[in-house]
Amino acid sequence: xxxxxxxSAQLLVVLPGTRTxxxxxxxxxxxxxxxxxxxxxxxGKEDGRAYGDATRLVDGATKSVKGDGIKLSAAFGxxxxxxxxxxxxxxxxxxxxxETERAKLKYFADYSIPDGFSHALxxxxxxGGVLFGLAGLERRAGEGEFTEDDKRELEGVAPFIVxxxxxxxxxxxxxxxxxxxxxxxxVSGIIYVVDRDKKRVVWAADRERGVxxxxxxxxxxxxxxxxxETSLAARARGDALPTPPRLPTGSVVAxxxxxxxxxFGGARCAVVRVEAPQRPAAIxxxxxxxxxxxxxxxxxxxxxNVAAISGLSENTxxxxxxxLYAKLGVNNRADLVxxxxxxxxxxxxxxxxxxxxxxxxVEGDDTLD
Numbered sequence: 223x224x225x226x227x228x229x230s231a232q233l234l235v236v237l238p239g240t241r242t243x244x245x246x247x248x249x250x251x252x253x254x255x256x257x258x259x260x261x262x263x264x265x266g267k268e269d270g271r272a273y274g275d276a277t278r279l280v281d282g283a284t285k286s287v288k289g290d291g292i293k294l295s296a297a298f299g300x301x302x303x304x305x306x307x308x309x310x311x312x313x314x315x316x317x318x319x320x321e322t323e324r325a326k327l328k329y330f331a332d333y334s335i336p337d338g339f340s341h342a343l344x345x346x347x348x349x350g351g352v353l354f355g356l357a358g359l360e361r362r363a364g365e366g367e368f369t370e371d372d373k374r375e376l377e378g379v380a381p382f383i384v385x386x387x388x389x390x391x392x393x394x395x396x397x398x399x400x401x402x403x404x405x406x407x408x409v410s411g412i413i414y415v416v417d418r419d420k421k422r423v424v425w426a427a428d429r430e431r432g433v434x435x436x437x438x439x440x441x442x443x444x445x446x447x448x449x450x451e452t453s454l455a456a457r458a459r460g461d462a463l464p465t466p467p468r469l470p471t472g473s474v475v476a477x478x479x480x481x482x483x484x485x486f487g488g489a490r491c492a493v494v495r496v497e498a499p500q501r502p503a504a505i506x507x508x509x510x511x512x513x514x515x516x517x518x519x520x521x522x523x524x525x526x527n528v529a530a531i532s533g534l535s536e537n538t539x540x541x542x543x544x545x546l547y548a549k550l551g552v553n554n555r556a557d558l559v560x561x562x563x564x565x566x567x568x569x570x571x572x573x574x575x576x577x578x579x580x581x582x583x584v585e586g587d588d589t590l591d
Contacts, residue, residue: 240484241265244390245277246284248357248383252345255375256368260339260360262287265347265387268435269293269302272355273329280337287333294356297328298344306348312376314368315342334360343368345376347384354387398425401485402493405478411497412438412471414446415480418490421447425486438471445469450492453477472498507549515542520559 239247245263253261261279264287266272274289295302299319315324324330324342334342339360347354361368402413412433415425423443426433433439439446449467454477467474476495482488508516511532518528529539552558 239390241275241390241394242277242487244386245275246279248386249277249279251379251383252357252359252376255379256343256359256372257365258343258359258361259365260334260337261358262360263355263357264294265355265390266294267352267354267391269295269353270435270440273297275355278333285333287329292328298356299323299327300346302353305346306351306353310377311346311348311380312373313344313346314370314373315344318344338362341365341367343372343376345380345383347380347387349381349384349388354384354391357383395427397485399427401480401483402427405480405493406476406495408476408495411475411495414439414494414496415486416447416450416492416494417486418447418450418492420489423447424489424491442469442471446494449474450477450494454479454492469496472496508546512542512546512549515539516546516558516562519543519546519555520562 245265248263248265249261252258259281262276263278264272264276266275270291270293272294273287273292276287276289278285278287289297318324319327325335330342337360340363341361342358343360344356344358346356359368359372398415399409399413402415403409406413409427409429412426412428414423416422417424423439423446426435426439428438446469449469452467453474457477473496474494475497478493480486480491480493483491514532515528518531523531525539525543526536529536532539534542546558547553550558550561552561
């Protein structure tokens with residue numbers, strides 16, 4: 223009988239489905255093996271987001287968990303590094319906290335105690351040093367305490383839940399990237415999806431280097447939300463922004479609405495593409511002094527001013543200019559500007575930039591006047 227229950231529980235968590243259905247299937251798998259009037263599943267690799275990505279069941283009815291801005295580790299009082307370093311996954315609550323301490327933790331204080339639960343059995347979903355979430359069962363005093371046998375039952379199904387979690391995360395990423403691609407038509411740079419009502423980032427991706435949630439999202443979240451609203455408001459007015467909103471990591475180059483998409487729970491969202499400032503490839507082969515002079519020339523300074531600003535003689539500046547032209551394969555300052563700051567030729571007429579105010583440093587003109 224136990225083998226049949228274990229196989230049934232295993233099948234529940236490896237079936238494909240939505241993120242919400244996965245959390246519910248994890249709960250059903252746990253309750254298939256061990257009875258409990260209460261159950262919960264928090265899912266996600268980001269500690270600061272997993273507590274809000276939750277399903278909780280009490281006496282067969284789903285109840286909400288409010289967790290915006292709350293870390294899963296803080297709500298349950300555990301150290302993520304210690305948890306993922308341990309070979310085991312299942313714990314009796316009494317192994318982790320004294321009763322008086324557990325009663326003070328946010329999850330238990332806000333939900334377990336008000337619903338009359340006295341006992342808990344927890345399953346940390348981790349593998350390879352990565353924590354995918356936390357699931358568990360709860361009982362009231364009259365239902366009896368959880369046992370070592372109950373703990374072993376959950377350990378038996380844990381590898382399958384973790385495998386299901388990995389698959390679910392991959393499926394989620396593909397679904398969310400697909401939604402972003404449909405909205406933007408292109409996925410490059412860092413992509414963020416902002417929930418406009420909750421004013422928070424709900425997803426982010428960077429194909430080239432991945433995303434560090436704390437560094438790339440949390441520290442920029444307020445600025446991203448503001449950039450989205452600024453861009454959408456300007457579009458609604460028919461304004462053309464003179465420059466795109468800027469962030470410490472780059473510029474917002476595209477914003478598009480994503481409303482009522484089930485991938486993001488039907489929320490009122492916007493997808494944002496941020497690209498880091500790119501140094502023109504042509505400038506990479508120049509020396510530090512050559513780059514300095516090139517920037518002054520591109521900015522429109524006269525030859526005399528270039529010499530004064532850089533602290534060099536006019537003859538020395540002439541020498542640097544000749545080197546610049548030779549290295550970059552250009553003949554005059556207008557070509558230099560096109561080479562360093564204009565779009566690629568395929569961009570069409572927009573790449574034709576008029577010469578800067580001073581044109582003394584052109585081929586055959588070394589007077590610097």
